[in-house]
Amino acid sequence: MPAPKTAISPTREVDYPEWYQQVIKAADLAENSSVRGCMVIKPWGYQLWENIQRALDDMFKATGHQNAYFPLFIPMSYLEKEAEHVEGFAKECAVVTHHRLEPNPDGGLRPAGKLEEPLIVRPTSETIIGATYAKWVQSYRDLPILINQWANVVRWEMRTRMFLRTAEFLWQEGHTVHATAAEAIAETEKMVDVYRDFAQDWMAMPVIVGSKTAKERFPGAVDTLSIEAMMQDRKALQAGTSHFLGQNFAKAQDIKFQSEKGGVEHAWTTSWGVSTRLVGALIMTHSDDDGLVLPPRLAPTHVVIQPIYKGDSRAEVMAEAQSLRDEIAAQSYAGAPVRVTIDDRDIRGGEKKWYHVKRGVPIRLEIGPKDIAAGTVFCGIRNQPKSFGISRSELVSTIGTKLETLQSELFAAALHLRESNTVTITNEADFRDFFSTQNEDKIHGGFAHAYFADEDALEPLLKELKVTIRCVPRGDNTTPGTCFLTGRPAEKKAVFAKAY
Amino acid sequence: MPAPKTAISPTREVDYPEWYQQVIKAADLAENSSVRGCMVIKPWGYQLWENIQRALDDMFKATGHQNAYFPLFIPMSYLEKEAEHVEGFAKECAVVTHHRLEPNPDGGLRPAGKLEEPLIVRPTSETIIGATYAKWVQSYRDLPILINQWANVVRWEMRTRMFLRTAEFLWQEGHTVHATAAEAIAETEKMVDVYRDFAQDWMAMPVIVGSKTAKERFPGAVDTLSIEAMMQDRKALQAGTSHFLGQNFAKAQDIKFQSEKGGVEHAWTTSWGVSTRLVGALIMTHSDDDGLVLPPRLAPTHVVIQPIYKGDSRAEVMAEAQSLRDEIAAQSYAGAPVRVTIDDRDIRGGEKKWYHVKRGVPIRLEIGPKDIAAGTVFCGIRNQPKSFGISRSELVSTIGTKLETLQSELFAAALHLRESNTVTITNEADFRDFFSTQNEDKIHGGFAHAYFADEDALEPLLKELKVTIRCVPRGDNTTPGTCFLTGRPAEKKAVFAKAY
Ligand SMILES: [Zn+2]
């Protein structure tokens, strides 16, 4: 039996990484640029990012944060002060050494105007923001500082993949300063909860919240919390992190304050971020072999109407399509009007249908003379294999519910995939079996929950199997157990997985 | 008689440039960073920029544009292809030559991993976007392309001033491609009109729309339209530009398409942009010797309530302040709820008052036990010298109107300043007189409308007086006249001014 024809080739089953690239291409989300490792985010992809930004920004503001903007460049000396941080972050970065171009005697241009001190294009802004905060903070009255920045950052990645790992990417970085450890810890928790809520409620992507182990932490952090999601190839993707930095950065950057009692103390800081990687996570969580699948809450367009007509029925059909559009736009979904458009381009109906399917539009409607006569429309919902006829009035009155249903079905499907591919493991043999594969290219494995006693002792095995500890899930460590590898008593249970 | 005490020192009259810096400082808008020429935009300043962005972005989308994102870096070879463009824009720029930091044997770090081809941090994105469009455009069916980008750009400025001229700044750049010259010209006009409407309706800043002369055009443009505003020191500030690029960039970048008739043609392109410079324009248009003055449509906060109490009246006053806030928040202004906050910080009333005055909050309310007893509040409107008592119910019901009135009074005041300092000039003596000053530091001059025959012939005089041609105003050139300098017949009347 031949496989059913799919809009994306290869399918997920055949070649997952290549399927991912093809979905991005077919949905017109982004493309590689001529600048190594940098992508062009195309309008459909950028609208997704704008919707992500808008939702997160509202959540940041609702939790008391304000936005600000700090310089793109970091003096090299700032990085020299923080060896551990540089080791982790700033080694592979873009270095500005000149501030002018001049004509080359052989033709063309050449760099001129050498800088006294090289500047680094920010790979993250901890150091420059910390130096600024050190000037702002004098007294406990200046605290807390609760600031977020939306920005571009650059890390010179050797192997890039659109949205998941690019040299330049877009992100937000929150940087906060507090008078006490307790307040800073509460902030760290609050922001990972914001990320969890955003991932689950907006992206329809179930996540596990937990702490990173010592070896997986952000360089210089005391505690790194993350949200971890399972992609359809059963690999984990870290989708957001929130760091409790203790007094480490405050000491390196000299952020100190006169306390209420009168002494001078170093402050307690946090940082937290998500990036355009979320778009990659969204793609890999929901999309199928026909292309992108968008959760309605983030979809730039909820409903597209395709008028179907030949020559002389055009006026009638277009009038009907417009009145249908207006009625749908008057409906609401998730507290705002339904976003609906008419696609009246002069291209073949089949081509037009697949155009919107591949771009993940949640609901696609067709209306032609026969539908008008019958008082019906033909309706395709992106996660359902078959389109169906429905009375026009019923369609309009249930459009909000249909979007809600799709949003929750996408979440449920992703949760089901994760639950179906999650095991609890208590010994090395099962661990090896779970993470070994007969065929390198095939999808295998998933999330393994297992007790472990000593991170160092695990290292050779994890390295061999290319598995990482994703996190120690929050609230999942109430009873002690036995290390799956050494059999020793263990206090912590972690989630293990192959990861992006 | 001693001068009345002002919150900002020096006053505009005494030292305008220093007054500008002090307003920025007092209003907490921004500060210089430790990176040469780069500023930190603080939360109050960034909220202003966010409001500017939001309003403009809505206008761009309403005129059919979509956002996208292109790489921060431009390969040096792209600039080598466009000599004229580089001459104008890319000479002073940040050049990335290395992609790694490594430990220096003498301690510290040093650049390593030399790039084969240097990368330029974008001073503007014409070249990289053009190279991308060349791939996207094949047929007339692919046109028009109507894309905007919100981004940071870098120009290595030697003398910087916050918001007005900084090495890194934030902006938007629209880049569009069309099949015909007429369409591209219409786009250029449409976008300068968007800028004019935004300046006048949102910023309350009157502007003159016109064409730049050949010498003042964007490098490579066929026509540059700009909006020009008069600051309170009577200098001009170019607040936005819209360029008709003809086929010049399309030829350099090989953007061509199969036309409807069948041949292959080069496309017609435009670009248009505004930047964080608008914040500088806003400051210099409306602020006074007590600090920032914000047009209500862009103010992050419309109304601030200061509860006035001593110890035991706190509960009563706070309850009243909260109910007042809720009633005001239920009112609307410019189609959205009034933005109102309570400032309950534990600082002296006078200090608190001046804090908000200096930050330009449009309306400041005080409410204490006596006001509660009398059913009144004490109200200060930012452009009025005296606060006044008003019945609470009247205040609530007229709050939207008061904001509207303030918005139009600010526009009227700025227009009055411009009209009062605009002259028509017909001979050299008057021109010299208007633009000469007895005292270098004093405010003088303004806008001079004058016919001119030949831009080159004006150059020595303009250079001597440090005057520039701002633009040839649109619709102001219906009848020919006589050149003010040469007495020759002249077709064009321009606005001359000293400028930022
Ligand atoms: Zn210290």
Ligand SMILES: [Zn+2]
């Ligand atoms: Zn060509």
